[in-house]
Amino acid sequence: MTTGTLTEAILEFPDNRLLIDLCGEFDRNLTDIESRTGVQILRRGNQLAVHGPEDAREEAAEVLRALYERLEQGREVSSADIDREFRMASPQPEESTAGSSQLEMFGSGDKIEIKTRRKLIEPRTEAQKAYVKSLFENELAFGIGPAGTGKTYLAVAVGVNMLINGLVDRIILSRPAVEAGEKLGYLPGDMKDKVDPYMQPLYDALNDFMPGKQLGNMMAEKTVEIAPLAFMRGRTLSNAFVVLDEAQNATSMQMKMFLTRLGEGSRMVITGDRSQVDLPRGVNSGLADAERILKHIPAISFNYFTGKDVVRHPLVAAIIEAYEDEPNR
Template identity: 50%
Template sequence: MLAFDDNRLASLLFGHYGQNLALIERRLEVVAEQRGNHVALEGSREACEQARHVLETLYGRLKKGADLGPGDVEGVIREAASQGFLFDFDPAARRQSFDEISLRRRPVRARTAAQDAYIRALKRQTLVFGVGPAGTGKTWLAVAYAVHLLERRAVDRLILSRPAVEAGERLGFLPGDMKEKVDPYLRPIYDALHDLMDRAYVERALTSGEIEIAPLAFMRGRTLSNACVILDEAQNTTSMQMKMFLTRLGENSHMIVTGDPTQIDLPPGQTSGLAEAVDLLSDVEGVEVCHFSAADVVRHELVGRIVAAYDGRAPTPSADSRNRPR
């Protein structure tokens, strides 16, 4: 039996109509019965101890003024599960919590073991590859770390790039000038910036050049010093484009490359620069490759099941067969 002294925070902890308790029940296979600001847990010894850890951790965050959503609950559940049997927990051998990125707006905490490894790699390496399916937080965490560096003046600017590859749509027929044509391809990066920083500051930084968002083609010939540079959707780069991008690295700069090798939109016969770079650079000093899987999806829980279903089907057709006329 657990008791929480603040009725208002207890209500936020349990969630609307008890949705947070229901999520804990499903994930940890316990029965959580709410009685006012008390919760009775029933289940195996390990499961009940993990559920207790989850509830007390979340309540502690609420007491510090943090917001609490389903994703935060899911993250603490995964964190508890990664620690194994808590009665045998050895603080000297295991970390007690996932790592986080400190931002002015709010801290960004890893929600899975893969995200935890990714954040730690970002903090210690110059070039980091984040490779895995959609919804695992690769781009969002990369932007969060870039914002962290900018806020602490560890770098002078952020440069965020994507290859503007046509995925069934014709770029030339889109309305507007070049910026208006490519902006839709870069929208996920804009969304991440606005989620992690004050919107007015983002707009000022974009105007001043402190934050630059540009198609990959605009990187050619530049030397990017004192900057954090992110290349998103890198599976859609060619070998030459990837080499061109990686060799832009200048003094006091960091590079983060993210992509999903299962969603390649390149024309027939072209090798993905991401796959080639991961293969060539995995053992190079200063480079680290972080892999994500369907188990690391942190969007709606259905997304993880969708990714797993696609991964478990017959092998994905090659680029040649995907682009063959039907």
């Protein structure tokens, strides 16, 4: 952030009730914006006075206006919404209009929204926005990057959206059951009991988007299915939205097997983090091989995330960046 002359900008918000929501309880939203930009925000009736260097003041004012517009649309403002507005405040690159007919279902203009049974999901970074578009526009898409960047969460959200809008008949979520230091055989119970701990992140995402009773019924009817990667062999997955999570732990043979399950009317998403391979030493990651072999096929999209796209606790981004910088020290 460059420094400039300290000046004041006056922003007027006609609806006092919305202004209260904009400020947040005990002005916590204003405090968040102040800490991110270094400005000072003072409330005067139905106005907010923003003090600080010109570039910081303009950034804070842009975010405040965007959040107020959100409130005018009858929506809430949370810390995640503030974070998204700051991340998305940079100039927008020119984007392809391919697949726009499907995109109209969940967004318009520069805004993208994914409607699910329980909540409305919005991408919080430019990389997430491009990723969501590619999931609607491509039959096969890869999401590659560190933990906490929303790769799996957004993929499951898009799958739920497509299911409730009749674009697919079912959702199939899969993961390699690769342990990090523990063996499946040491876990108690039958095969489902042994495998479920590895599938838990997928259950968590689904529970975020669908009411528990409805999700339970869909799983009983196999409309929604969660299964280890090994169970995919021999199947043809037609009219389905299929997600392979933690794909860096699939072997090359498993990856080829999974990719060739793609059937008529289906969409497939492969997500993974190249820095978290738990395969035995000397076994190649199927994700790395797929990336190298399939990169030249235009109909397959590859979407990449970095530590800047982490949307979990801010410390997660700092931890990832520290590990990425370590080899350079």
